[in-house]
Amino acid sequence: MQDELRTKATDKEFLLSIIDNNFELPSNIDAYTFAQALLPNFGSTDSELRDDLSYMVLARGIIDKQLLSQERLGNLLETVLDDQHLFYRLGSTATDAIFMRSFSNLIIAALLFNDERNPAFDETTIQSIKRRLLQYAEQEKDWRGYIEGKGWAHALAHLSDALDECAQHPHMVESDRKEIMQQISKLASLPRALYNEEDIRLAKVPYHIILGHQVNEDFIESWLETCTPTRDTDVISWTRVTNSKNFLRSLYFLLYWDSTGAVLADQIADQLKHLDEVYLERR
Incomplete structure (x- = not known):
């Protein structure tokens, strides 16, 4: 099942069909498992797969539509804050690792925006997010914007979005x-x-x-x-x-x-x- 979902997560036509169907996931797909299957796409150099499809499906089709339980939201947050996502090869410059780090910021922003409307994270969790974002901001060295042939990295813009949502969270x-x-x-x-x-x-x-x-x-x-x-x-x-x-x-x-x-x-x-x-x- 995991392999099947991973295949679907990289199928552009399938992802586009979700977007065209008002971001509705097929009824036979578990939202959390599919969210996990989408995460590797954020490290892709294919801007359409990464930005136009995967991010939109995860942010608008899963997070915004509140398809995840409080526990699953916490699990997803913990994943994107880890060393394989927000902190993936942090400190490296001019490498494709920037895409995973940068787009992890956008996912964090989406999770925080959703949490303001439908609280799932306690004060301790929000404080942890703030600390991790500030730590990331201090250590990131790759601030490229648009990368020819690979699309937007734009880590500073995406970090700004995450910090903005964090600053406006009620627990701050x-x-x-x-x-x-x-x-x-x-x-x-x-x-x-x-x-x-x-x-x-x-x-x-x-x-x-x-x-x-x-x-x-x-x-x-x-x-x-x-x-x-x-x-x-x-x-x-x-x-x-x-x-x-x-x-x-x-x-x-x-x-x-x-x-x-x-x-x-x-x-x-x-x-x-x-x-x-x-x-x-x-x-």
């Missing part, structure tokens, strides 16, 4: 959200040029926290200071500053477009002006 408190925002400030100034809209995916995490008044204003003010590294003359330093400026610009516009965040948006604008003052006309 102010100190947890501060930890997450501190990690976001580090990610915003990575030494690798980010040009696949990672900036706005990152920015939505503090945006939601700020709009929800989930951390105090003094912390936000001091946190903003940490979002901009010192600009030296070397290329890596300039890359870090450029990434952080793009992040702050994205956060600025998210807050500016939302009237409740206008005051903070002005503070960010002042910070950006200070960074780019050298370019202002002096006549």
